[in-house]
Amino acid sequence: MKLLTHNMLTSKCLKGVNVGYPLGIVAKDIKVLETEFNSEFVLRIIPKLDWDTLWNAADSIGHSGDLPRTLCDDYENDVEFLKKAHHVLLEVEVINGELVCPESGRKFAINKGIPNMLLNEDEL
Amino acid sequence: MTSQKWRKYLLWFANEHVEFRLPEIKSIASLFNINIRWIEKPNQHPYWVVELPSEKAARQIASRSVGLRSCMELWAQGKTEEELHKNVRSYPMELMKPYFKPELSFKIHVETFCNRQSQAEKVSKIESFSYLPLEGSVKLKNPDVCLQLLEYYGLDSNHIPEKPYKLFFGRWIADGQRDVITMLSLKTRKFIGNTSMDPQLSLYMANQALVQPGDLVLDPFVGTGSLLVAASHFGGYVLGSDIDFLMLHGKTRPTRIQPKKERDKDESICSNMLQYGKGSQYLDVIVADASLPLWRPSFKLDCIITDPPYGIREATERIGTTKNYQISNHHLEGHIPSKVEYGLHQIYQDLFQFAAQHLKMGGRLVCWIPVVRRDYSEDRLPMHPCFQLVANCEQVLTKFTSRRLLTLEKLHEPQEKYTGSDVNSLMGDFRAKFFQYGEEQRKKRKLRKMLATQAYRQREEKEANCRAQLEDRDSSSSER
Numbered sequence: 001m002k003l004l005t006h007n008m009l010t011s012k013c014l015k016g017v018n019v020g021y022p023l024g025i026v027a028k029d030i031k032v033l034e035t036e037f038n039s040e041f042v043l044r045i046i047p048k049l050d051w052d053t054l055w056n057a058a059d060s061i062g063h064s065g066d067l068p069r070t071l072c073d074d075y076e077n078d079v080e081f082l083k084k085a086h087h088v089l090l091e092v093e094v095i096n097g098e099l100v101c102p103e104s105g106r107k108f109a110i111n112k113g114i115p116n117m118l119l120n121e122d123e124l
Numbered sequence: 125m126t127s128q129k130w131r132k133y134l135l136w137f138a139n140e141h142v143e144f145r146l147p148e149i150k151s152i153a154s155l156f157n158i159n160i161r162w163i164e165k166p167n168q169h170p171y172w173v174v175e176l177p178s179e180k181a182a183r184q185i186a187s188r189s190v191g192l193r194s195c196m197e198l199w200a201q202g203k204t205e206e207e208l209h210k211n212v213r214s215y216p217m218e219l220m221k222p223y224f225k226p227e228l229s230f231k232i233h234v235e236t237f238c239n240r241q242s243q244a245e246k247v248s249k250i251e252s253f254s255y256l257p258l259e260g261s262v263k264l265k266n267p268d269v270c271l272q273l274l275e276y277y278g279l280d281s282n283h284i285p286e287k288p289y290k291l292f293f294g295r296w297i298a299d300g301q302r303d304v305i306t307m308l309s310l311k312t313r314k315f316i317g318n319t320s321m322d323p324q325l326s327l328y329m330a331n332q333a334l335v336q337p338g339d340l341v342l343d344p345f346v347g348t349g350s351l352l353v354a355a356s357h358f359g360g361y362v363l364g365s366d367i368d369f370l371m372l373h374g375k376t377r378p379t380r381i382q383p384k385k386e387r388d389k390d391e392s393i394c395s396n397m398l399q400y401g402k403g404s405q406y407l408d409v410i411v412a413d414a415s416l417p418l419w420r421p422s423f424k425l426d427c428i429i430t431d432p433p434y435g436i437r438e439a440t441e442r443i444g445t446t447k448n449y450q451i452s453n454h455h456l457e458g459h460i461p462s463k464v465e466y467g468l469h470q471i472y473q474d475l476f477q478f479a480a481q482h483l484k485m486g487g488r489l490v491c492w493i494p495v496v497r498r499d500y501s502e503d504r505l506p507m508h509p510c511f512q513l514v515a516n517c518e519q520v521l522t523k524f525t526s527r528r529l530l531t532l533e534k535l536h537e538p539q540e541k542y543t544g545s546d547v548n549s550l551m552g553d554f555r556a557k558f559f560q561y562g563e564e565q566r567k568k569r570k571l572r573k574m575l576a577t578q579a580y581r582q583r584e585e586k587e588a589n590c591r592a593q594l595e596d597r598d599s600s601s602s603e604r
Contacts, residue, residue: 001408001410002407002408004407004408005363005407005408005410007420008419008420008423009410009418009419009420010417010418010419010420012416012417012418013412013413013416013417013418021420035403035404036404038337038338038404040337040338041338041361044338044340045340048340048423048424050420090404090407111373112373113394113408114372114373114408114409114410114411115408115410115411116369116410116411117365117410117411117412117413117418118367118369118411118412118413118443118461119413119416119443119461120443120451120456120459120461121443121444121445121451121461121462121463122445122449122450122451124443124444
């Protein structure tokens with residue numbers, strides 16, 4: 001699971017959970033893999049992000065590096081910044097671990113990089 | 125001044141998935157903002173004569189189209205060879221001259237539709253153009269200018285006429301994307317399953333969805349990710365979700381005929397993306413139930429392409445139970461949730477509502493929908509107030525059933541809670557009907573076979589009787 005995906009995921013599927021965001025991350029295994037930098041994609045994805053959530057998520061698994069805590073106004077032209085964002089969004093991957101619902105504490109396993117957001121039949 | 129740039133072009137198509145041609149070209153035209161002037165109304169013939177504002181527009185269309193074989197600047201056409209040559213001769217020389225310069229190498233390529241020709245025939249056809257003042261040298265590989273003669277022998281390969289119905293001559297501009305179909309072939313793909321979509325249809329879907337470089341594309345019934353492969357080919361960044369844990373982990377039974385009982389360890393959607401060099405555009409896949417909310421409400425996607433399960437080869441299921449119980453703590457670890465039927469009409473209702481919420485304005489949902497052919501009419505398709513139906517193409521599956529590729533464009537943000545359209549009974553009982561018709565057909569076939577066997581036996585008996593009578597007569601006559 002990449003942090004980009006984490007930024008969009010919720011545990012709203014749970015009964016009684018209204019927001020279910022942001023999910024906590026318990027990372028047992030993290031892989032950092034280089035991927036091709038595409039400034040156009042990063043530029044388009046940043047407005048969709050919840051930046052605080054991204055920074056906190058990266059920080060909680062020890063990969064915030066020197067990613068700025070807040071978005072500056074002029075980030076469009078700052079290639080260095082876009083590369084840092086690219087790294088945190090697309091190159092840091094949680095391979096094994098858990099996602100934790102902020103409201104109920106329900107844990108969702110991440111195996112081999114794939115989060116399992118399925119509920120059990122008695123939770124519906 | 126600008127009107128002079130408009131030229132006639134010939135779009136030459138493969139004779140496959142005919143219904144998808146026009147929607148595809150229209151989608152590509154809207155993608156590049158190309159205004160196409162139709163000279164003839166598009167018909168079932170594999171060629172269309174159109175006017176385009178520039179050669180660049182022609183190249184752009186060819187750079188995306190999977191149905192297109194090639195595109196040429198049309199210089200002349202004719203119903204006979206004589207007429208074609210007459211028309212080539214009357215085509216303005218100042219338009220041809222720039223391509224006849226001595227420094228430009230050239231070749232003339234001859235292609236036939238629904239016929240074959242020998243090399244000698246080809247050469248004689250090429251030589252028939254010797255009156256053209258071509259000054260450059262001949263170069264067969266990558267010439268500067270490629271002139272093309274296309275001969276159309278109709279669509280019926282059982283009755284090929286001696287002379288072509290139609291001939292076209294012009295300057296070749298570009299080939300379509302037919303090669304990509306082979307490149308993405310399921311035969312050579314690492315991870316495939318029962319219901320992997322064939323590459324050609326997947327590419328059509330990506331074109332219908334207007335996937336562009338840097339787009340965020342989601343398939344909520346991702347399976348083996350065959351639609352994501354096509355979306356990433358056109359530059360999409362892809363996400364998927366599926367209820368099937370084993371599928372996403374590449375642990376389902378292999379569908380290939382092979383001696384091994386298990387799949388390779390590294391079979392996954394991700395490895396498919398790596399196989400085609402699109403690893404950087406793979407975001408994630410998630411095990412999740414499509415009937416429940418998963419994403420942040422404000423999360424907006426550029427395209428959604430999907431092929432939901434029809435309940436035939438892939439089950440239509442969501443998590444649930446009809447009983448009332450609680451799973452005890454010591455059973456929780458490794459518990460596999462039970463599933464209940466997720467009705468087809470419910471699937472589409474949820475999918476449309478999901479797409480209405482999560483697509484950007486103007487974004488497209490492209491999905492298949494299975495139908496019983498004799499029940500089908502367009503007004504019975506499920507609809508959603510936020511969407512406009514842009515295209516609707518049929519792929520016939522059996523005598524009774526087909527699936528339709530729907531292209532829906534988002535026009536409005538969802539206002540109130542959507543409760544589903546009340547006319548979508550169309551595929552509610554698809555599965556039941558599918559098997560009912562199958563059973564009826566089987567019975568009919570069985571009956572036909574039985575009757576044929578009976579008739580054959582009777583005939584045989586009759587013949588045996590005749591023979592016996594003849595023999596009787598013979599023997600009695602000899603006795604006499």
